[in-house]
Amino acid sequence: MRKAGTGVSMSRAAARRRAIPYVLIIPSLIFIFAFLAYPLGTIFYYSTQNYIMSKPDARAFVGLQNFVKMFSDKIFLRSLGTSAKWVLAEVISQLFLGMTLALLLDTKFKGRGLYRCIVFFPWAVSGVLTSMLWSLIYNQNIGLLNSILMDLGIITKKVAWLGNSKTVFTATVIAEIWRGIPFFAITFLAALQSIPSDLHEACVVDGGNLMQEIFYIKIPMLKDTIILTTLLRTVWEFNNVDLILTLTGGGPSYRTTTLTMYMTNTTITNGDFGYGSTLAVAAFIILLLFAIIYLKLSGFGKEQES
Amino acid sequence: MNPKVKHGISRTFFYIALLLFLIFIIIPIYWCIVTSFKHSAEITSSVVTYWPKQFTVENYINAWLQSGFEIYFRNSLFISVIGVVFIVVISVLSGYALARFKFKGKNVYMLILLCTQFIPGAMLLTPMFLIFKNLGLLNNLFGIVLVDVTFHVPFNAIMMRGFISGIDYTIEEAAQIDGCSRLQAVCKVLLPILKPGIATVAAYSFISCWNEFLFTFMFISKQNLLTLPVGLKNMVGEYTINYGQLAAGAIIAVIPTLILFSFVQKNLVGGLSAGAVKG
Numbered sequence: 001m002r003k004a005g006t007g008v009s010m011s012r013a014a015a016r017r018r019a020i021p022y023v024l025i026i027p028s029l030i031f032i033f034a035f036l037a038y039p040l041g042t043i044f045y046y047s048t049q050n051y052i053m054s055k056p057d058a059r060a061f062v063g064l065q066n067f068v069k070m071f072s073d074k075i076f077l078r079s080l081g082t083s084a085k086w087v088l089a090e091v092i093s094q095l096f097l098g099m100t101l102a103l104l105l106d107t108k109f110k111g112r113g114l115y116r117c118i119v120f121f122p123w124a125v126s127g128v129l130t131s132m133l134w135s136l137i138y139n140q141n142i143g144l145l146n147s148i149l150m151d152l153g154i155i156t157k158k159v160a161w162l163g164n165s166k167t168v169f170t171a172t173v174i175a176e177i178w179r180g181i182p183f184f185a186i187t188f189l190a191a192l193q194s195i196p197s198d199l200h201e202a203c204v205v206d207g208g209n210l211m212q213e214i215f216y217i218k219i220p221m222l223k224d225t226i227i228l229t230t231l232l233r234t235v236w237e238f239n240n241v242d243l244i245l246t247l248t249g250g251g252p253s254y255r256t257t258t259l260t261m262y263m264t265n266t267t268i269t270n271g272d273f274g275y276g277s278t279l280a281v282a283a284f285i286i287l288l289l290f291a292i293i294y295l296k297l298s299g300f301g302k303e304q305e306s
Numbered sequence: 307m308n309p310k311v312k313h314g315i316s317r318t319f320f321y322i323a324l325l326l327f328l329i330f331i332i333i334p335i336y337w338c339i340v341t342s343f344k345h346s347a348e349i350t351s352s353v354v355t356y357w358p359k360q361f362t363v364e365n366y367i368n369a370w371l372q373s374g375f376e377i378y379f380r381n382s383l384f385i386s387v388i389g390v391v392f393i394v395v396i397s398v399l400s401g402y403a404l405a406r407f408k409f410k411g412k413n414v415y416m417l418i419l420l421c422t423q424f425i426p427g428a429m430l431l432t433p434m435f436l437i438f439k440n441l442g443l444l445n446n447l448f449g450i451v452l453v454d455v456t457f458h459v460p461f462n463a464i465m466m467r468g469f470i471s472g473i474d475y476t477i478e479e480a481a482q483i484d485g486c487s488r489l490q491a492v493c494k495v496l497l498p499i500l501k502p503g504i505a506t507v508a509a510y511s512f513i514s515c516w517n518e519f520l521f522t523f524m525f526i527s528k529q530n531l532l533t534l535p536v537g538l539k540n541m542v543g544e545y546t547i548n549y550g551q552l553a554a555g556a557i558i559a560v561i562p563t564l565i566l567f568s569f570v571q572k573n574l575v576g577g578l579s580a581g582a583v584k585g
């Protein structure tokens with residue numbers, strides 16, 4: 001009797017112990033399913049609707065009509081190109097500049113702690129604030145950029161950097177680079193500092209110079225970090241909307257309308273929930289392809305065996 | 307770079323490169339600060355001055371009292387503080403499960419957490435708007451807290467897993483041998499050691515909540531419920547922009563992040579790379 005009772009309570013305790021991790025992850029799963037997974041699923045449904053916020057009575061099922069409209073929508077097709085251009089320009093320049101900064105910071109110099117704190121700070125600044133800071137630089141009348149360029153004699157007439165369709169894209173890219181460099185620099189610096197110092201010594205013994213050390217030892221050691229941060233950043237820049245929305249609103253003449261920006265304008269400004277969701281489905285499919293590549297390359301799940 | 311830069315030429319290049327980065331990073335901040343301390347007449351005059359002729363704090367006073375930054379600041383603080391409490395608690399629970407247990411579905415759970423990082427808020431605007439409308443959460447600060455918690459728990463849970471994994475489990479075991487229950491061991495032994503990790507997650511999630519823009523922009527239309535990012539954005543939309551107050555408002559908005567950032571930036575380097583890269 002007694003023995004059996006102990007056995008039952010033992011297995012009950014074991015069952016309880018097994019249940020602990022599931023209980024612990026439930027709160028996070030509730031939020032993720034209620035406010036991420038479920039809404040994400042419904043965009044497929046809304047994409048088949050004619051649904052404009054201001055005309056709820058005209059709501060109707062239209063099948064794939066929104067998708068047909070999308071493939072003949074010039075703004076959509078152009079936004080794909082703008083997204084590609086935006087992501088490439090951002091990721092390549094941030095990668096290059098972030099790597100350079102990390103290599104500089106991997107060297108000891110006076111005041112390195114303070115310097116690091118200052119140059120990493122834009123990482124904590126929001127997209128909205130970044131666009132406030134840069135709109136004060138780019139402003140046609142009160143901006144710093146026009147004033148400096150005129151004082152140096154480079155330009156003679158004030159340029160509306162954000163209103164001119166020739167300059168707006170580059171100007172927006174630079175503002176986002178400002179905010180994006182620290183992310184790469186922070187992750188690369190952490191990776192650089194984990195490289196064992198005997199590799200450096202071996203390089204010196206073999207008569208290698210600085211550039212050889214960087215290109216033959218440091219960068220190859222950072223390979224995994226480079227691949228992962230680049231892919232992660234690609235997705236983030238593809239999704240970027242706060243900065244573009246507040247700096248240019250996607251204009252002028254759609255020069256800075258990326259797919260995400262177009263989706264946001266369609267949903268918020270036009271209140272077109274149906275077509276906005278169709279664009280969201282398009283973005284979802286593009287992101288899914290990115291995600292598959294990312295997970296493949298990161299060798300996900302090899303370390304943690306259940 | 308070698309630990310010590312040896313040659314004169316490379317040292318010169320080294321310092322020039324450092325200086326260029328510093329200038330690029332500092333100029334926008336410098337210009338915003340300078341603009342915020344200028345009289346409005348000096349800002350709009352045709353000759354741009356690189357330093358205020360006459361310092362004034364009127365922009366700060368007007369931004370705070372007239373342009374509503376006092377209210378925006380309070381709302382941002384409210385959302386961020388409540389958001390941080392939720393995010394830290396849920397991240398510790400999830401991080402503990404991931405760091406200390408082997409369980410069926412662990413890989414799937416990790417995969418779910420990672421996949422959330424790919425979903426842009428912009429994609430969920432329509433469905434979230436309709437859900438929140440049904441729940442009566444539009445024009446409600448708690449609605450924004452829900453959004454913040456949802457979007458920031460996954461990354462912080464991964465980061466927390468890294469911090470907890472870094473603490474030896476034998477310490478908890480020893481406490482349990484000494485007669486503590488598992489919960490007591492966690493509360494009395496693990497949590498005190500975990501403090502730097504908790505501080506990092508708290509600071510990181512505070513900055514994320516503080517910076518939230520898109521959902522507040524769409525879901526909140528009442529002036530007295532706006533947060534700092536949306537308040538700033540709306541100022542730009544006005545017919546005549548008061549640049550002095552805009553600059554002062556931007557500085558007001560950036561100060562809490564600056565304080566938190568300088569406080570945790572050392573921990574962040576390790577934490578972020580462990581969380582973001584190694585997954």
